[in-house]
Amino acid sequence: MSADRIVVDPVTRIEGHLRIEAETDNENRITSAYSSGTMVRGLEIVMKGRDPRDAWAFAQRICGVCTLVHGVASIRSVENALDYPIPQNAQLIRNLMSGAQYIHDHVMHFYHLHALDWVDVVSALKADPKATSELAQSISKYRNSSPGYFSDVQTKVKNLVESGQLGIFANAYWGHPEYKLPPEANLMAVAHYLDALAWQRDVAKLQAVFGGKNPHPNFVVGGAPTAFSGGPTGNGQTTMNDLGMSIVRDAIIQMQEFVDEVYVPDTLAIASFYKDWFERGEGVGNFLTCGDFPAEGHGDPSSYLIPSGVILDRDLSTIHPLDLTDPEQVQEFVSSSWYDYEDGKDVGLHPWDGETTLNYTGPKAPYKFLDVENDYSWVKSPRWRGKPMEVGPLARVLMLYASGHEPTKELATMALTQLDLPITAMFSTMGRTAARTLETKIIADNMMTWYDNLMANLVTGDLSTFNEDLWHPKSWPKQAKGVGYMEAPRGALTHFTVIEDGKLSNYQAVVPTTWNAGPRDAEGQPGPYEAALMDNHQMYDVNQPLEILRTIHSFDPCLACAVHMVGPDGEKGVTVKIT
Template sequence: MSTERIVVDPITRIEGHLRIEAEADENGFIKHASSAGTMVRGIETILKGRDPRDAWAFAQRICGVCTLVHGIASVRSVEDALDYPIPPNAQLIRNLMIGAQFVHDHVMHFYHLHALDWVDVVSALKADPKATAELAQSLSNYPRSSPGYFSDVQKRIKEFVESGQLGIFANGYWGHPAYRLPPEANLMAVAHYLDALAWQRDVAKLQAIFGGKNPHPNFLVGGAPSAISAGGAATAGMGGTALNDVGLSQVRDIIVQMQTFVDQVYVPDTLAIASFYKDWFQRGEGVGNFLTYGDFPDAGLDDVSSYLIPSGVILDRDLSTIHPLDLNDPEQIQEFVAHSWYDYSKGKEAGLHPYEGETNLHYTGPKPPYQHLDVDASYSWLKSPRWRGKPMEVGPLARVLMLYASGHEPTRELAGYALRTLDLPLEAMFSTMGRT
């Protein structure tokens, strides 16, 4: 049986430093695939010998897209080592910052990293702005959905295309038969792509109010970086730095703005686009194992039962059983380097808990430029984390499944609504489009 080796490098639907090598048979079906991290991060090495209270500032510089989360993980780890519970107000502030990051990240990923897999930008030039407005109005009451609005967006796209410089829309597969949206749906999606750019700029202000700036807001081991003063100078706009009633009112307005965009634009767009690609609800299933550490503690980080998103493990897509997770157990969480460009003092086949982790660089790969990697040997700058030796899927789908399996009613209601709208079974959630 003949096979074809396909290489995608870099993967542009994420931050970027990832390479995929896949083997496809004569029918185009992927039979084997490997992913390789192509950049040395080395944060562990950079942090050696530094004051642990400053670690968050270095840790979150590992990525400019997934801002905040590495900083939160860093200060939490130091507080855990010191057995230092943070004040309730600091916990509330952190939960607000994490929640805002979740919403911001989902919208940004869908529109600015992922949507162009489904949306043909150039096809939008064929759309009727009036018909596009009618389509958008049938999906939600988003106030910008007028023929004039879509006509203006179409003119902007036309200027890009006629200039020969597509800018942010360059290097797409425009016109490919795999695109299925009609021109009006494409124009609507591109318009909302541009709206989401302005929306995320406003949403980022929440991080700046609490953390001083975005990306990479400030953190403080033991609490929150912003002073709190109900009668102090106004935050964000008046030159003051204390968090007060004015700043909290602005936070409230930002949260309303976030929810409005999600309800009126993001969710309707996702369901509308998904309805044209329903076969992708049968593709792209991962290993079937899911893990979440849990988050949004209400009574402190040590009280796992107070988490809004529960901690646990789901195996083999079995939502009837949530296995307990202990992050401190060296038999549960381990990192392996058998196929990575690192060495362990205990040997390449050893698995180490992060508490005992080592970062000893040892590149044995080909000298650039090269066509393919030897995936039977070491081929990546990423380590391989495992739970009890099993590969796990983490992230948004894992969190939704954990909430669903634990009986969280709002999650069950929203997931049920999406599945009913698209006439799909629960198993569709394990797919490429299910993750979308």
């Protein structure tokens, strides 16, 4: 660890491989930061020449966490290219599956990936279980709040510590002076960490009911692969029946209860001890959403729960329109990335014209530092009209707030009033974390509406979930272009397809972490990760870079999505065939 350049590699508690390098001054303030995706995927190359109807099955394998959302984005790109409408039931099923992905993913992120940046597990050993119970009952009516319950959790942690095998709690900076929670709050959070592990097993059943399995649930271009029987079939789950819908309803109730009684109260309680983190980690100040959760099967943007648009320079009074098909609006740059473009590294390409030409020019392993004056990442740098954009929960909550969505305004006002903070406090590391919690509550509150609407359709006899009108390639145009977009848990997700003679001739995925983790562009503009680390970060101890982890984890990185599977010499690593 260098005193003037801090290296965190790998950044753990994320999906994929991320390296952060940060330069500091003589007072340990971060003056420059660099974000590097250190693995390469090449899925765009794998896609060429394939049947567009099969693309979703490959796209899902981009990531082991966000499997569902890549499948949906891929299918939507093909449906968009072919002008292929889907039934309303199919859209409601997609909303339910995507909403469940949000809730499951955000709770897992908060407790199992991000909370340990704020919660000192070892400190929980000093807590008084009775006082912990009183604290928990003062903020929530959650059933697991008795002194005996917290005493049992404390004993589990004590046994781990005394055995010298902390297991899931190993390799953290316990005792770091920047941990500010009292022992009782730490014990409460550790207990809820363990509860969330059990909770997630049950709520994941929703994906399996509609998609046949989880992870990597099944999808289909033209709708949803769910056939409704109209009642119990008694022959397994080849079709959806009353039992399946009952499991879905129970999962939604479990989601809502945990969000309302545990996740929201815990976030506000923890945030109250870290109000200084509402003053650092802002980033670029520009935010982008592509919109999602249509109320109608045809996907009319006016029916979206989350609207699309762009917010520039923190100005919530103006929402700029977003057109993903406009090559003047959306471009990807490789000025600091290990790729080449035919017309030069400083040009920007719209994803329909995107190129995936690998060219690693970095240092040979093992190396001490990246060559940040040249190329230093496998992540590209997307821009909207030349500007870096943050995507994700904060962008969505700000977009909902700016567009006048009353439930969002009420939730944000409640949280900020309780913390005695202005709306501008959301432009921060802790604001990003709080926004993720608020949007989880918003989506959880909409889940039962989507479920009820689906049930209402079924009651009237509308069992349609698939439109086969354009399923056969002979009905397709000779050439077609499409963009499939959705709001994945980590942010705006877009898949761009070019179809020629019934096959994919180009495929590009511009994913949330590409927007957020991208390196500097041709103008020297840092990406959101880099900019956030350069906003008011003074390290207490450069050998324990807790501050870096807090801000990077607030974005919930998914580098498997952002990097573009090849061997060390560029050869194919695996051949996949569908028979």
